[in-house]
Amino acid sequence: MSFLFRLRIGARMVLAFGFIVALMLVVLAAVLLQIGRVERLSAELVEAQAERLSLAQEWYQNIAVNSQRALAIGLSSDDVLEQVFGDKMKSVTARTSEIVKRYTELETTDEGRRGIEAMSQVRLRYLDQRKALLAARGDAARVAAEGAAFQKVTAEYIEQARQVLAYQQQRQREIGAGVQAASEALRWTAVVVSLLASVAAVVMGWTLSRGITGPLAALQATARRIAAGDLAENIALQPGEVETVQLGNEIVRMQQSLRALVGQVHEVAESIEVASSEVAAGNADLSARTESTASSLEETSSTMQSLTGTVRQTAESARSANELARSAGTVAGDGGTVVRDLVRSMEAIHRSSRRVAEIIGTITLAQRSAQAAREIKALIDDSVREVELGTRSVGDAGRSMDEIVAAVQRVGEVVDGISATTAEQSEGIVGVNAAIVQIEQSTQQNAALVEQSTAAAASLREQARRLTSLVGGFRLD
Template sequence: MRVGDLRIGQRLALAFGAVIALLVVLTAVGVHRVAQIDAGLATINAVNSVKQRYAINFRGSVHDRAIALRDVVLHGDPQARAQAGADIDALAVAYADSAAPMDALFAGGANVDAREREILDGFKAVEARTLPLVAEVRALAEAGEAEAARVLLLEQARPAFVEWLARINAFIDLEEDKNQAEAAAAMATAHGFATLMLALTALALVAGAGVAFWMTRSVTRPLRQALDVAERVGNGDLDSRIDTVRRDETGQLLRAMRRMQDRLVAFSAAQEEIAARHDAGEISFRIDASAHPGVYGRMAQDVNDLVAAHIAVKMRTVALIERYAVGDFAEAMDRLPGEKARITRTMDTARDNLVAIGAEVARLAAAAGQGDFAVRGDAGRFEFGFRTMVEDMNGLMATADANLAGISRVLAALAQGDLAQRMEGSYPGVFGRIHADARRTVEQLGRIVGDVQEAAGAMRAASGTIASGNADLAVRTEAQAASLEETAASMQELTATVRQNAENARRADALARGAGEVAADGGRVVDEVVASMGAISESSKKIADIIGVIDGIAFQTNILALNAAVEAARAGEQGRGFAVVAAEVRSLAQRSGDAAREIKALISESVGQVESGAGLVDRAGTTMREIVAAVQRVTAIMADISAASGEQSAGIEQVDRTVTQLDEVTQRNAAAVEEASAAARRLEEQAVELAGAVAVFRLAGDADTGGRTAPALAAPMTAHAA
């Protein structure tokens, strides 16, 4: 069996077993050497140092008792001697307190050598000799034998104390030497232990490093391979080849990773499939969770649930956007949790902004529909495209307001007869066309009104002349009728009184000559009246043509207003106000057309009356020519009367009949002249009315004279009426 086939646990156990064995050896050696050091230190601390401390106590007690004994000898004061004696007793007790445990140590026999026993026995022997000397010196001193006590102290007691102290010091030095020896041995053991430990540690390190290298290599190489595979899998590379030959845990790991890779490949393929299906528009497609075991199935189901949730949110959003797109803002976005609440906030913001911009546009449209183009939208409430939209609406309102104000000003001036007003400035698009059409309309209307004013003045002057001529003709015709009546009476008298025939013939001849002159004058006047009536007829026809032009302009204005209404309808809500103005222009054009047709009807009636008057005047001219011829015949007859009296009765009867006919013709002429005069007066009145109708128009350059037009035209009628 190869080592590489061992499990990692077995290889780790083998490696760590070797390391542990080295550690056990190292520990055993260390424990042994530490035990040696500990034993030496224990001897120093627990045995030698204790003995040395007791010996030091002995030395102190002996030294202090020697001093106290000297004080007993030297002090003469009994109290001081007593105190020194008490000190000696106390020091003896202290000595005994240290001597008892010392004896116990030596009694056990452990850790006690012969040299120690020898020294201890030596200063005990000295103690046995010295204590009686102390008692004797104290007794002599207490007995008052100071000299004897002093001699005994100096000669016997003092040398005994010196020897006693020397033996105690020897014991102390012995223990000191033993401690130094034990310490040196411990240090040597420690140095040796350190060297051994270093060697064993180096060996353990080398062995451990080798085992670790081998173990690491045997583990890390397959683990590195597994790590590389994991990194590639983690980085999304699911196509790498995984070696599954090994039988250890890393091989099992690689086989498990291969199974995981296969699962991930399958799961990734399922995700790619759902992504492709959804990209193709099949948003109902879901991953088959049953085809993926364990957590992969749960992940697939979670993906399905996540996709379904997102699609539900998207479809809900799309449904609301569809409603918002057609202007239905009744429904709001669902209250979504967490970060999806941003969708809710965004949809709410979009809905609020759309509602707000719709309300703003509706407010502007309502104001425009009411003709109030001074209203402006609050662009500061909006941003980006909505702000631009409101600003554009404001620009549209401002443009429409300015343009319609100009149009309204021109139309108001036109309604007041002021044809001098113009739309100033530059106007784009349909406003430019309206501006140009309005300018052309006003200019054309101004020219027409000027022509009408001139024609009305000329027609009124001509009608005044006709009226004056007809009045004069009526006077002369009445005079002629009276003359004819007188002629008839004379003819009756001539019939009754033949005797006065010559005289009456002469008178009749004179009257006939006067009548011839009057008839000639009447014929000339009638010819002038005929010419005047022809001129009036031509002027009336020209006025009718002018009225036809006005009617055509009204028709063109009506067409222009209709086009403006169509453009306003194309503009929708924004052009509603302009549609109102176009309707007003169209109404004005219709009223102008109606007025033109009424004027045309009046002119046509006047033309008819003028033509009728012209016919009557023509008949009057014919009659007057007949009158002239008749008068000439009367003159001839009257001459014949003078020459032929025989034919008087027949001539008088013929003259009577002729005069009767002439009287009838004259009466008819008088009636015709009255009718022509009345027609001329009606024509003059209609001319005054026409002049008054067009006098309300003020043309360019007529600011100083427009107010005097109607009175000037009315003057001839007033003079004639007078």
């Protein structure tokens, strides 16, 4: 019956119910067969046999009655009696002939037909002897002789009728016993076939149940192991179209998918735990650094405030220096103008001295005067040389003054640039100070966020540990 296990459950159910229906049909056929037999026997008992028995009894009674009537007529000389008994006897004889004809039609057994044959022959002799008896009426000697012969044949006729009646009675009892036996057989047939059908149904049901509950129990055990976290068992896929096989294959695929998924989740949980630990450590370090940065920003903010004040003072000093440089430039410009005028005057004096020296030289050449003239000339020459030196010095001073004026102008320009730059720096430092204050506030907020992130990372690490612990409950190998 292993082929049943290869069938789908629907096919098994159809086969099982078909088998049960077939058994029921077999039981029905057997019962109907026995019922037909009982009906035939009952019909024979109720109809044919009952009629045969009734005919045999009536025939027997007719023999007894008519034989007595024939003797009475034969032994009596009363014409009225002869007339009454004679009509009745003729009527009974006619009825007996009908009984013989009907009885012969109804009799089906060989023994019964032999009984009818024998009884018909005795009846012919009986009727002949009865005629002889009736014909001897009035003759006492013949009546006595024919009466004795008639009684003898009547006794034989009655005995034969009794045997036929006994046979029909026996047959009645046999048919009744047959009906009872058929009924009993029907009962036992129904019981036995029902028991066989029940046993077959139980066997079929047990086989069907074992073919279904056995694989389902195995699948249930596998599902319990999977529910308990045991994914290590390797279950091979089975070929076949049976629902339990297909269900088992789906459970195998589910186990394989769960094993792969749990393995990936386990790896991810470990990675999350490691990453959360690193994030927690990094957040702790970042928190410390953020707090240090916040402290440094507080100091930097204080320093920037001081620097802002210093830069403002520097800007004020630069503006003052710019004004002084402008004043110095103006004074240097005026000094340069005076020096240029002095240079022009010295140049004029130098030209005049050179002219005086030429004139004196001319005088000296012309007169070739005395020693005084030579001394004057010497003094004038010295004066010319000094004037030349003074002129050169004044020229150098003029050039120096020009350079000083230019330098003072450049200093003024630089101081203007410094003043403008210092003003811009002052404004920039004010902005930087505001930015630092904002950064300080942001840093403090970041420090709070870092603390929250640290707490979240610690919670994530704890959750990752719990996830790892939960996933660790699954056995993968």
